Ligand code: ADP
């Protein structure tokens with residue numbers, strides 16, 4: 001008997017999605033990328049995405065403030081719009097609330113949503129409210145817009161492309177470990193927890209990168225680099241090489257990892273929820289892109305590897321030597337208690 005833990009989250013999606021991705025009207029992209037794409041006319045397409053957060057699976061209610069949870073529920077969806085280079089338009093919230101939930105708590109949750117909507121010029125236009133028997137369930141949907149010729153997809157990476165990310169990774173995973181293990185909160189560990197509880201969607205960066213024709217493929221890093229590069233590899237029929245020592249780490253993650261004897265490099269490769277952008281670009285364009293990006297955002301890009309023609313094969317190296325990973329990126333059905 002095949003079980004969910006045999007198939008895994010992505011195996012399950014692949015299994016049921018086959019019947020829904022064929023025979024779609026021309027131009028519509030369904031399951032498989034960060035957002036669905038619905039072209040409206042020659043100048044505009046809609047991007048649509050939805051993400052769910054469930055108490056005890058995605059968050060522990062006494063380890064995150066209601067304000068941060070409101071912001072995070074929206075931010076993880078805005079990140080999928082950013083991943084394709086889009087501009088957020090509106091958000092919709094379906095929420096299942098246990099009767100125990102305090103009104104004051106809910107007021108703060110909605111304030112978090114409101115403030116992030118204001119910050120990102122996103123309208124809040126609807127949803128659904130219902131009672132949940134035990135746990136809080138939050139589902140947000142975001143609609144964005146983009147010029148149809150500017151959309152960045154997971155499926156268009158080319159062998160020889162350089163793989164880049166636009167921020168350090170692993171902070172969110174480190175923050176989660178602090179929360180789960182009840183480690184003391186000092187200046188550095190609090191920073192990691194904040195990065196976990198209040199991630200930033202890279203909307204401006206995504207929009208800027210979408211204008212760059214030389215970028216072939218893009219995704220947001222939601223499940224970890226190791227997992228998300230697999231999404232690009234599968235969609236684009238390519239392979240990849242990643243040099244683990246080129247993955248940028250924050251000073252805070254390094255300090256906290258040393259203190260608790262964690263492997264910061266492994267965390268940076270396999271933990272999720274950092275929500276920065278990962279994209280691929282031909283080698284001959286990388287220098288100009290890097291220069292222009294630094295000028296625009298005053299922060300560097302990080303070259304962490306290369307797309308190869310070795311379909312489906314991910315090679316991780318440390319200082320050029322191939323290594324074997326014990327841990328892998330996040331999958332809801334394959335691991336127990338990994339996200340929380
Ligand atoms: P992301 O991490 O960017 O939110 P995922 O990797 O979780 O995206 O999902 C991969 C693709 O599968 C996306 O196109 C998403 O819309 C689709 N998908 C995931 N779950 C479902 C579902 N239950 N029904 C339909 N499509 C789904």
Ligand code: MG
Pocket residue numbers: 034079080083219220222
């Ligand atoms: Mg995504």
